[in-house]
Amino acid sequence: MTQRNRLSHTQSASQSRRQPSTSAAQEEDDDTIFTQPSSTQVQKGLEKLTAAEVERKVAEVVQYFLVKDQKKVPVRRAELVKNVVKEYRNVYPEIIKRTARTLDQVFGLKLVEIDSKNHMYILVNNLEPADGASPINSPTSPKMGLLFVILSVVFMKGGVVRENLIWNTLKKLRVDPGEKHEEFGDVKRLVTDEFVRQRYLEYARIPHTEPIEHEFRWGQRADAEVSKAKILEFLGQLFEQEPQSWSQQYKEAHSSQASSSSQR
CATH class of the missing domain: 1.10.10.1200 (MAGE homology domain, winged helix WH1 motif)
Structure with a gap:
């Protein structure tokens, strides 16, 4: 393929990625x-x-x-x-x-x-426990467990994290985004495509970065379904600490839980 053809092919592929699908x-x-x-x-x-x-x-x-x-x-x-x-x-x-x-x-x-x-x-x-906890209280499947880990990292880091931090965290759990996983298949596709389409995560390019970098945030579905208080309890058990030891996150988790309860 000539250099001109390669350039044309690259530009076309790039434009196709930026353009929304016909159906959308x-x-x-x-x-x-x-x-x-x-x-x-x-x-x-x-x-x-x-x-x-x-x-x-x-x-x-x-x-x-x-x-x-x-x-x-x-x-x-x-x-x-x-x-x-x-x-x-x-x-x-x-x-x-x-x-x-x-x-x-x-x-x-x-x-x-x-x-x-x-x-x-x-x-x-809507069939919630008597204590008013959020519908997703803890991981119910391997895939939800992976999502729970990612949401936990984003929450504990102030609501937004660079993707490299997520990939490095998953590697420590022996889930390499660059390799096909026995349980999750294409891990990177699962996280950046499926979880994003489901609105559990937001995945956006960080402006003015070279090479290109992306960041993760909680998606709209996560805000509606996932209890931040339960995430703190999960991490407290994991690290053998009281949830209150993360004072800023504890305050945010329980203020958002109180807000959700008042809306119901």
Whole structure:
């Protein structure tokens, strides 16, 4: 391959990585042209539908959320309207309200809009222990255990860390991002792609770095699901220390827990 061809190929690959996928771009376009119906429009729309028709559409939306939740993939409003709500879009607010009620009452799941700008929803387990702890209290699988370690490092380092620190931490646990792992497969892809798509982590380029560096932060789903107080308890057991010994993190963890309790 000539130098010119290699350069052209590299530029094309770089541009393709920066460009959103066709489906994602289409969803964003769909969302910009979707106008939330007014209460009057919703009422008029409901008058043209039977109760059975509305409940059948609610059941379809509930099922859609449950299927997406199996992979912990957030649902965009545009995607929901286009693929499921369809011709019922003029009663969308009522559909969502009844969907949220069904998920709560039947499945013990709370429908949470984690991104009000882009209108993205997730499901959070609403069947919480009596002490009011967050749904994710401790790792429940090897993959969640890996995520828990990463979230712990980010939390203890003030909410943002360079990726090299995460990779070095995982190497100490014999999980090398440069090698295929028996349990996790491609570790780097799991962390920077799957956990990011699921909104457990944010992975962003640090400006003006050469070579290019990235940093991690907690994602919107982690903020909604993961208890910082439980992370401190986990680390306290690991290092045989009282959670209060990390005074700054302890204060943050319990202030955020109190805030979550008041919102419920």
